[in-house]
Ligand code: SF4
């Protein structure tokens with residue numbers, strides 16, 4: 001079945017988000033499936049943020065941050081790696097599949113890499129089919145919405 | 148069976164203040180007083196209570212009712228108030244970002260097809276049969292509280308069931324029991340989970356459900372039964388194994404173990420009144436090296452966290468106090484029958500304890516028993 005996947009991206013201010021910005025400025029084409037939330041560091045991404053996204057029906061979640069070793073707060077992305085590994089275990093147990101959660105390293109100058117990652121992630125999610133928790137296109141949360 | 152909401156005017160509180168004296172929250176923070184909150188409720192100020200943080204800070208450990216001369220159901224009122232507060236979106240600050248409840252809400256969706264039996268690979272279980280082993284959240288905890296294995300409890304329970312000649316049903320369709328949602332005011336999700344679990348169990352033809360978790364046990368036995376009549380009986384593994392040991396169906400070699408002591412979890416003890424079975428089983432396994440703490444049975448101290456939400460500095464104080472108490476018996480292992488008690492104490496020991504508690508492990512009774520099983 002062909003479907004339009006919804007992807008939520010958490011991008012760090014210094015690398016991931018700047019990389020996405022770079023892709024935009026270079027007018028690179030990439031799918032509109034992704035919505036980006038800017039965080040100061042991937043270390044800010046609480047496990048509950050990711051699961052909350054899946055609960056709301058997102059098909060995939062990507063954490064996009066600095067290359068390992070380049071974190072502006074030294075170890076935020078390393079901590080995020082651990083969190084992602086455990087969350088993937090949870091997604092497997094839940095039957096959603098670990099592949100729905102990705103962690104990517106994109107530096108501020110790697111716009112093409114960002115565009116490429118959105119493309120491949122989208123293709124992969126199309127192949128996997130919609131998340132069982134999906135109830136249609138994911139609506140944006142209203143202000144004051146609580147988990 | 149339908150549930151009648153508790154209203155403050157039904158509560159027979161005589162304002163004697165006994166509850167406040169035994170309350171573990173009050174022990175650390177003298178400003179926390181269940182008697183005072185009950186007075187507020189009786190004076191018709193329930194709405195203010197509902198909006199305040201107090202109802203979320205109660206550990207629902209039930210020590211207050213144990214002491215109360217008129218059996219006032221304060222904890223029942225707390226649950227009611229939380230439910231009302233949730234309805235008005237007066238939520239609390241969860242220390243885990245509501246992680247457990249998010250998972251439970253995901254599982255309440257019938258479209259979810261879990262793969263939760265990875266831990267049981269190579270072990271003996273069935274798809275249909277008289278016995279159902281309700282594993283609860285254990286497969287999830289392995290990836291949430293990473294200071295130890297939690298499915299080791301499930302493996303030990305399965306091993307003991309097998310040793311007693313039972314090949315229980317395990318199901319991928321089983322969901323978390325919904326305890327956290329229920330006690331955090333989300334009755335809607337709880338009811339959905341209860342419905343799905345009852346259907347799953349009934350479909351396997353099981354007549355007896357075994358749990359290895361004090362909270363699953365109480366939730367299934369008492370709260371599911373409030374939702375609808377159960378087509379099965381619920382038993383905590385410790386009751387079953389103690390009985391089997393008595394009948395000679397399980398045999399343990401009494402190995403010289405380091406001293407062990409037993410911590411009564413609130414849901415098995417004060418809520419369900421099961422105090423003797425775990426002690427009987429422990430004595431059967433550890434013999435004379437079993438020692439009692441000072442505060443036991445109905446008087447046991449709470450592990451300091453209710454429904455994964457109200458963990459704070461008071462919690463750490465209570466945990467420290469309890470672990471020192473265990474250590475004073477000379478025991479090196481504090482045994483419990485609730486995986487969540489173990490998580491909370493484990494979290495304390497793994498994190499930054501007030502001061503180090505040397506040579507003390509917190510373990511589940513099934514692990515101790517499975518290790519001592521005679522081949
Ligand atoms: S709840 Fe019970 S123990 Fe507490 S003040 Fe009222 S009567 Fe006394």
Ligand code: SF4
Nearest residue numbers: 170205206208209211
């Ligand atoms: S349930 Fe426990 S924490 Fe809550 S008021 Fe009673 S004694 Fe205190």
